[in-house]
Amino acid sequence: MPSELVHKYLRIDHLPHIWCAGCGNGIIMRDVAVALQELIDDPEVPVSRDKTVVVSGIGCSSRAAGYLDFDSIHTTHGRAIAFATGIKFARPDLEVIVLTGDGDCSAIGGNHLIHAARRNIGLTVVTFNNDIYGMTGGQYSPTTPTGDKATTAPYGNLDRPFDIAQLAAGAGATFTARGSAYHARETTELIKQGILHKGFSLIDVYSVCPTYYGRKNGRGGPVEMLQWQKEHMVPAATYYAMSEEARRDKTLVGVLTHTENPEYTEQYAALVERVRAQSGK
Amino acid sequence: MTGRKKLVIDPAWCKGCGICAAFCPKNALEIAGEKVRLKEGGECVACGACEMRCPDYALWLEDLEE
Numbered sequence: 334m335p336s337e338l339v340h341k342y343l344r345i346d347h348l349p350h351i352w353c354a355g356c357g358n359g360i361i362m363r364d365v366a367v368a369l370q371e372l373i374d375d376p377e378v379p380v381s382r383d384k385t386v387v388v389s390g391i392g393c394s395s396r397a398a399g400y401l402d403f404d405s406i407h408t409t410h411g412r413a414i415a416f417a418t419g420i421k422f423a424r425p426d427l428e429v430i431v432l433t434g435d436g437d438c439s440a441i442g443g444n445h446l447i448h449a450a451r452r453n454i455g456l457t458v459v460t461f462n463n464d465i466y467g468m469t470g471g472q473y474s475p476t477t478p479t480g481d482k483a484t485t486a487p488y489g490n491l492d493r494p495f496d497i498a499q500l501a502a503g504a505g506a507t508f509t510a511r512g513s514a515y516h517a518r519e520t521t522e523l524i525k526q527g528i529l530h531k532g533f534s535l536i537d538v539y540s541v542c543p544t545y546y547g548r549k550n551g552r553g554g555p556v557e558m559l560q561w562q563k564e565h566m567v568p569a570a571t572y573y574a575m576s577e578e579a580r581r582d583k584t585l586v587g588v589l590t591h592t593e594n595p596e597y598t599e600q601y602a603a604l605v606e607r608v609r610a611q612s613g614k
Numbered sequence: 615m616t617g618r619k620k621l622v623i624d625p626a627w628c629k630g631c632g633i634c635a636a637f638c639p640k641n642a643l644e645i646a647g648e649k650v651r652l653k654e655g656g657e658c659v660a661c662g663a664c665e666m667r668c669p670d671y672a673l674w675l676e677d678l679e680e
């Protein structure tokens with residue numbers, strides 16, 4: 334019998350999962366489960382299990398929708414946000430959570446991402462960002478850092494990477510944050526904030542893929558990769574207390590942008606009201 | 615020591631990645647034969663750090679029977 338959390342919120346008949354030993358996806362999936370459990374258990378918060386939908390695309394990370402025991406759909410590559418938009422549009426009362434890889438969300442699905450952000454539709458997107466295509470054998474993705482190696486960049490990647498959170502914020506997302514597999518507790522808090530935020534939220538969580546990214550780039554195994562996150566990624570309280578000089582090679586774990594703007598499905602409902610009133614129906 | 619929780623290990627789900635052992639603040643865990651176990655004399659303080667980062671949910675804290 335596994336832990337109460339796992340028993341309650343994961344489909345234990347599908348566990349242990351297929352992810353490699355030390356893959357960050359298992360940690361991030363647990364963060365999502367804990368975030369949901371804590372919101373569901375909080376009587377002050379209107380999140381409930383039967384009004385929560387989990388949507389994913391295709392990729393190692395997207396398997397998470399199949400393991401989480403919620404109403405969930407595992408869709409097609411790159412289209413998770415498109416399916417989620419349809420669900421939210423039809424049922425704005427649902428909490429719609431998208432779990433997606435960096436390829437799924439910023440390569441093939443990049444257009445869905447920017448337009449969902451532009452509309453500020455009330456989805457919560459959690460990226461499992463491992464800087465590579467894990468499922469298909471380690472091809473570079475739009476977040477692979479310049480110079481790093483991948484199956485399709487054996488001499489080093491020429492492209493400049495996207496910062497998915499910045500991309501989403503630039504396109505209109507009203508809540509963006511950065512988490513990491515190492516910083517599980519902080520990431521869980523950020524996911525909770527993203528779910529509670531009204532409007533488009535994106536929590537870009539740095540994962541680790543020891544099998545492809547780690548091996549191809551000499552980053553060691555899962556322990557070394559998480560150790561790197563521990564040393565180079567810094568939770569907000571510490572980060573803001575550091576000098577600018579000390580921050581230079583550090584990445585913030587925390588909220589990046591938070592603004593308020595009208596949410597899309599609410600604007601749509603208001604539009605329907607207005608048109609009905611005008612036509613006297 | 616909180617005194618109210620105890621660590622439970624299910625080696626069946628453990629993939630031997632070593633994350634729990636590497637980040638245990640008390641250095642109480644070790645991997646033997648690709649499975650995790652509590653070190654002999656290992657002093658677990660039930661902090662939950664291993665449960666939080668185990669990608670395979672193979673160890674966790676449970677309430678101690680009163």
Ligand SMILES: Cc1ncc(C[n+]2csc(CCOP(=O)(O)OP(=O)(O)O)c2C)c(N)n1
Pocket residue numbers: 391392393394395410433434435436437438441461463465466467468469474
């Ligand atoms: C339309 C389509 N194109 C390509 C693929 C092949 N494919 C499957 S997963 C994937 C990329 C996976 O990378 P990412 O989304 O970053 O997820 P990860 O596996 O790293 O978690 C690709 C290209 C597909 N399944 N469908």
Ligand code: SF4
Pocket residue numbers: 351352353355356357358393394463467468541542543544545
């Ligand atoms: S290939 Fe990489 S992302 Fe996929 S399960 Fe293995 S470690 Fe995780």
Ligand code: SF4
Pocket residue numbers: 621637638639640641642643657658659660661662663664665
């Ligand atoms: S609960 Fe804390 S002290 Fe005990 S084994 Fe896990 S990480 Fe170590």
Ligand code: SF4
Pocket residue numbers: 355627628629630631632633634635645649650667668669670671672673
């Ligand atoms: S973190 Fe989990 S899977 Fe990895 S060695 Fe520890 S118990 Fe096993």
